[in-house]
Amino acid sequence: MLSKKEKKLIKEIWERLTPVAEDIGSDALLRMFASYPGTKTYFSHLDISPGSAHLCSHGKKIVLAIAEGAKDISQLTVTLAPLQTLHAYQLRIDPTNFKVRLGSGWGLWSGSELLSHCMLVTLACYLGSEFTPVAHAAMDKFLSAFAAVLSEKYR
Structure with a gap:
């Protein structure tokens, strides 16, 4: 559960990062594709090479959706409802998880969880000591929470 202070901090961070949404989103996606190559299967119809228009456009959409969710975290389910429907019913993204190596064993992570992890690394790079x-x-x-809400329609 997020405290009021944490919610305010998250909102402020995403407001500040919105102008560089394309850079942050494309960087996080590239990290995900490099670290978890299986995630590329959902983007096979797009040019996902570094700097491509598709990568930058999709990365920007992701960051703007996250920033929109950060505006009022208590309404995350309502805010993400259209995106949930798009992913689950129109794009039909496979709800099964990606099997990835976690320390000494294997674990199952959803694509949203993998992207969340890569987003944290990207934010650390962009924000430096402010992170x-x-x-x-x-x-x-x-x-x-964002990843969990986004994948609710799969369950």
């Missing part, structure tokens, strides 16, 4: 442990923890909680 404090408090900001990191708050953002991790928020992105986990």
Whole structure:
């Protein structure tokens, strides 16, 4: 559960990052594709090479959706409803998880969880010392909630 202070911090971070949404989104996607190559299967119809128009456009859409959700975290389910429907019913993204290596064993993560992890790394790079442990923890909680809400329609 996010505190009022954490919600405010998350909202402020995403408001500040919105002008560079394309850069952050495309960077996070590239990290995901490099770290978890299986995720590329959902983008086979797009040019996902670094700097491509498709990658930049989709990355920007992702960041703007996250920023929109950060405006009022208590309404995340309502805010993400159209995106849930798009992913689950129109794009028919496979609800099964990606099998990835986690430490000494294998684990199952959804595509949203993989992207959330890559987004945290990207935010750390962009924000530098401003990405404090408090900001990191708050953002991790928020992105986990975002991923969970986005995948609700699959369950």
